[in-house]
Amino acid sequence: MYVPFPIRDIPLGEPLPVHVWDRSGRLLLRKGQIIRDERHREWVAMHDPQVREDEYRAWTYRYTTAIDRALRGNQSLEAIAGVGRPMGFDDTLELAPDERPVSEIWPDLHAALTLLLHQGEAAQDFVGRFLWIERRMHGVLRSRVDDSLFVLTQMLFDRELGYSACHALLCAVIVRLVGQTLAWDEARLQSLQRAALTMNLGMARLHDDLARQDAPLHPEQRRQVLEHPVRSEAILRRLGVHDALWLELVRDHHEQVGGTGYPHGRTEVGLPAQLLRMADVYVARISPRHARAGLPSPRAARDVYLDASGMPTPLGTAFLKALGLYLPGTYVELASGETAVVARRGRRANTPLVFAIVTRDGWPRGEPPLRDTADPAYEIRRPVSADDIRVRLQPAKLLARL
Template sequence: MTELVRIAPGALTIGRPLPWDVYDTDGNILLRQGYVIQTNSQLEQLFERGRFKPRKIERPQEEVFEDTRDRNPFADYPDLLHSLEATLNAITESDPSAQKRLLGLARMIERTCTESPDATLALVHLYSIGPVIHEQILFYAILCQFIGRQFGLEESRVAVLTAAALTANLALVPIADKLNASNTVLNDEQRSVIRKHPQRSIQALRAAGIDNKLLLTIIAQHHEQADGSGYPKGLSGTEIRPEAEILALAERYVAMITKRAYRQRMNVANARKLIANLADGKYRPAIPKALLQVLGEFPPGILVRLENNEVGVVTRRPVRARGPFVKAIFGPRGNRYSGTFERDTSEPDFGIQALEEPEIMPSMDFSLVWGFRS
């Protein structure tokens, strides 16, 4: 059994779902991934009593850094984040394994999105309350997979786009979490770092032996805008690769639905309206349209209230005029169900009447809700 490690202060946050299972000192599960810490006393108890299983990836450098197990996005979430951190560190350190790590991680994300698309898309919404920079980067890569395919990019271009999404913000990693936690206006030095981050990320990639031309072009252009108002070169129109616009839109959507110290998160309905208005000269019209098609009106991972007053989480997007599908968590009187009940919202009794936006998300066993274990 993997040795259990004490949870470090700062690793968990009130109001956010647990990113992994929590154990006691004897190895018994205390709380499942998806449990939401509600109070400071609960948080203190977890820091005192809780343990978790650290990820250990010890592979010879000549191997391709790729995992071929069946994909459960929730169980894989900590490993994907760990692999991402290791990959970015390898690039920063110009490690010979960097390119293999990047390619392997991009393929893992591709398989996860392909095999379990609704659950993978749910990750973006379930963990969007206050994600750290590595989580944000993972969300960018997931969204780029879906948008790129919906837009009609061939497989090879989607693969390069995913790798670009994983590395475009490499130069921002050391400061991003601090910036997101600050409610003060950016100073000149911080603005300069932000504007220079595409080129600095490219320099790190080249130093690590990663020089795919399309990859570096996507990164260089992902803050350009079709109307010429972007940076660093003020490119416009078709001078900008569609892959760069897809990455830019993925980043923008995550920013919309993410809580920051200086603003509240936007609900999905308002984010969708804003995206629908983005074909205003800043993007190719087909790219915002592709994102809206990927999300649907009610994307997986959001909470909704049904016509019968049950509250549940959207688990699957519509299929052949049925759905979206919801797992009911609370009964009409607000009572918490002991299990969950699937509802087809295309049926009148279970239609969606509104988004549900509680101050703190209810706890859920994500793997169980999405049917990954009995």
């Protein structure tokens, strides 16, 4: 059963809390996508947008619950009037382990994180909501790491999704994996992951805008970019964050050994901050932007693996060991002539498991076979840009076969 969706009530630039359909059952917008502008809103409205009744009830229930919470807390009428329809999720509930496919879990977390980053200093219960996202992340990463990398990389390639949260989630998973490879303790890993999720808090909306921008940064944008590490740290302090390492990493994630980074040009930079910058640079380089395609993951990995003199570093070696050359969710061409999507990291950095999604003759496969690229018949010939792929993947079906 479907009911009308109140598209006029949805704020521009905020992630949608539900899938939106037209009357014929065609998907108009996926959960987590945004209404870009009023022209986009009008286009959706013309198609008589609908939503599943159970999703609509859950969404409006969160709204009435927020109102009730404000009333019971004796908040002012002004504060109660300011309660908007929540675009995220109920963060106060202790949820059972989420057994859904990761292709459903990560878009939900992306939508929740996008809203939190966009609200920034104005967010109510920032720390509580942030910890809810973190708990859900830990739950799915306990057993489904490669599936998560696959889904997050595919989300990163989707230009319709908000870039800042995609970037943050993938960076957070990467720094945890590399930190575990280095045998760092859980307290350090936790601070590092939290810093990855919030390092761009001070420019989250701008981060999204720049991913869609063709022109170079104008002076005001450049100023905001250069100031965002300090601004992000200051916002976190005002929101109640007291973890010294978390705050330090957010402040220093663009600093470089030798003093060539910003905002302070520090010459001494700790290993956690170096790793956070490494993940930040890697994810940015493989990300497609409106004005350019992303770099192949082997090229991006090489760039962070080697230092300025062309020599590998211990941190770069751990990075490559943790992720491999071919990140799950990226595309390659095989010696067989097939085009494939990377599904699993392999025993070696250059031998992942892949699904062959296009035949050597250019025909999409209905049931992609799994290939081991350690087999010379299916070794990787070259990476393929996501922009060159015309096959629409169904991650849940693919990953269910592994």
